[in-house]
Amino acid sequence: MNAQKKIVKPVLVVLIKAVLMISLVIFGVHWSNDQQHLVSLGNKSAQAEQGVIRPANISAVVKQTAPAVVKIETVIRTQVNMDPFFNDPFFRQFFGAQSLPRTQVQNGLGSGFIVSSDGYIITNNHVINGADQIQVTLTSDQKYPATVVGTDQELDLAVLKIDSKEKLPTLSFGSSEKIEVGDWVIAIGNPYGLDHTVTVGVISAKGRPLDIDQQHFRNLLQTDASINPGNSGGPLMNLNGEVVGVNTAVNAQAQGIGFAIPSSTVVSVYNQIISKGSVSHPYLGVTIAPLQNQPGVVVTGVVPNSPALAAGLKVGDLVTEFAGKEVTSPQELLDAVAETQPGQKITLVLQRTGQIQKKEIIMGDKSQ
Template sequence: MSGSKTIKTVAVSFLAGSLLTGAFWLGVDNATYFNPAKESVSAKATTSQNTSIQQASLLEQKDTNVIAKMVDEAGPAVVKIETESVEKGTMSERDLFFRQFFGGDPFPQGQQKKQSLGSGFIISKDGYIVTNNHVIEAADTIKVNVTGTKEKYDAKVIGSDPELDLAVLKITAKEDLPTLKLGNSDLIRVGDWSVAIGNPYGLDHTVTVGVISAKERPLNIGEARFKNLLQTDASINPGNSGGPLLNLQGEVIGINTAINAEAQGIGFAIPINTVQEVLDDLIHKGKVSRPWLGVSLQDLTPELQKYFGIDMSEGAVIGYVANGSPAEKAGFQQGDIVVEIDKQKVKSADQLVEMVGKSKVGEKHQFLLYRNGKFETVTVIIGEKNYNSKE
C-alpha cells in the first residue's frame, strides 16, 4: 500500500503444537456503576420498611459491573472453531510465513495433519457464524463448539472473502442459538472501551479488556491489504482470530484478526461496518464480487519521469499486465501511463486502484494512456477478480 509503512504482522491463527514466545498482559480496573438513590423514606416509615428498601437497593446494585454483565450476555454466542487439514508436498509461502512465527518443521515430508483453532460468533438463531477466512482456509473438516453443549457441530463454509479475510459458516442445531448484535463501528471513538472474547491458545472464552487505540490503520497481511483496521490494546493472541471485539453494550464493533508480533498491546480488528457491506453477498452468493483490471501499478516518480523523458508529474505507471485480464484484452502494455479514466485525472496509483474498486463488474470505462510520446484512448470492460487464479 503506497504511503503507508507495512507492519510486520501475523494473522492470528492457532496451530496445534505451536508456541509463541512472550505474553501479553493487561491490568484493567473495571468501573462499577450504581443506580441513583431511591426517594427518601418518609420519617414516618417503620424500621421494617427501611430495612426492606435497603435490601431492595442492594439487589438492584448486585451484578452492576458493566463489563461482567455484558460478557455474561454476549459470551454464549462466541464459539470455538476447530479445523483439520492434510498438508501435501511442499508448503505454500503463506504456510511458511505462519510457521516462522508459530514453529514446526517448514519442510514436512509426505503428508501430515494440521490442526488449527480459532474463534467466531453467531449472528442468527439458525446457525450462521462469522469468522476470519484464514481460520477455515483449506480446512478439510470444521467443527464448532457452542457454549453449554457437549456436541461439536459440523460446519459448512457458506461464503468467504480472502481480500477482507472474512468467512461465513453454517451449523444446524435442534434449538435456537444465542446471537450477537452487530453495532456501528463508524460511531467508535479513540479511547472507547473494547472487549475481546475468544479462545487464545485454546483457553475457552477468554475475556480481555482495553480501549480503541486508533482507527483506520493500514496493514498488509500476506496478500490482504487493509486500509481501515481498528487498533486495540485489548490483548489478542493466537486463537482469538475471528472472535468479536465488543463495545460495552455487547454489540460487535470488529472482528479480531491480527497482532503485531513484536509489540505488546497492539491488536487489530476488521470494523463491523466493513463486514456488513459484504455480509449479504457472502451468505447468498458465497463470495464478494470484486472488480478487476489485472495490472500492477506504481506512481509516476521523478525518476520515472526522467526515464520516460516526459514533463508530466501525475499518473499511474503500468508495471505488469496479467494474462487474460481485462487490461490485456484492452491492449494495455507495460510502461503505459494512465492519465485519465472517463476524463477524470489520475494522480496516483492508489487513486487508480480506488477508482477501479468503485466500478462494477461488466462496466465500460475510457482510459487515456500515454505511450511512446503519444496519447491513446482505450475502452476497458471491468472483469471480476478470481481468487483461485495465480494472476
C-alpha cells in the same frame, strides 16, 4: 514469533512488492439463497448511550454476548512420502528406494461468533482455510461439526454452518462507521486455547492499511484490546454488545496493537455469501510498478480479457489519475480500485509517449 506483523494464527509478514497485481480474488464454496439470514448494521452509538463507563457495564455486556462466541478447531491432513527407516542406506539395500506414504496432521485454533439462531457463524478465512475437518464448540461445551458456506480470501472472512436442534444465541452488528477513536471495545475469543477470554480496550485508530501474508488489507480498525493467537475470527464489540469488527491480526512485537475488519465490510461479505454464494470485487487487470523520481505508476503488464485490455491500456503507460483521484504510488491505485464497484464506469488518465490520454474503463468482477 519473529514476524513484525502477523495474522493471529501465526504467519510471516511480506514486504510490499515493487510489482503489484491490481486484482481482488474471491471464490465461493457452497451457498444457500436465503434472504431471511441477511443481517444489517445498527445505527446507535454505544458511547453516547452509555455515558460514563464503569466496570459493571463491561461485565453485563460479557454475560449477554459470550454465549454466542464459539471456539473453532480445525484439522488439516496432508500426504507426504518418507523413505523407510529415515532413508538409512543399510535398510535401503533391503527395502529399495521406494517411499512410504504418511499422513501429516496439523491442528488449528480460532474463534468465531453466531449470527443466526439456526447456526450461521462468521470467522476469519485463515482460521479454516484448507481444513479437512472443522469443529465448533459452544460455551455449553457442546461440539458440532461445521461446514463451509462460503469464503472471501481477499478480505479474510468465512461463513460456517452448524446444525443444532436448539435455537442458538446470536450477536448483532453495530456500526463501525459511527464508532470513534477512543470508544471502548470488548474482545472475546480463545487466545492460546484459553476459552472465552475477555479483554477490554479502546479504538486506537480507524482506516488502517496492513499487508500480511501477501494480502493487502485496508480500512482496518486498530485497538489496544489484547488480541493473541486463537483470537482470530472473534468479535470486537461496542458497549451495546454489538459487533463492530472481526479480530484478525496483531503486531507480534508490540503490545496493544491489534486489528479488526470493520463491521461494514463483514456485513457486506456475509450478505453476499448468503444471498448469491460469492462476493463481488472490482477488477482492473494490470500489473504495475512505481516510477523513479516522479509521481504515478507504470503499467508492466495487462491481463488478457481484462477491463484494462478492453479499454486499450498498454505496457509502458504511466497512470496518473484513476476515478478522479490522483495516483502517485501503487498503493494509491490499489486503494482507488478497491473503492469502485463491478460494472462502474470510471475514467483513467495516463501518459503515453509524452501525450496525456483518458481511458473509459468499465470495472470487472473478479468473482466471475
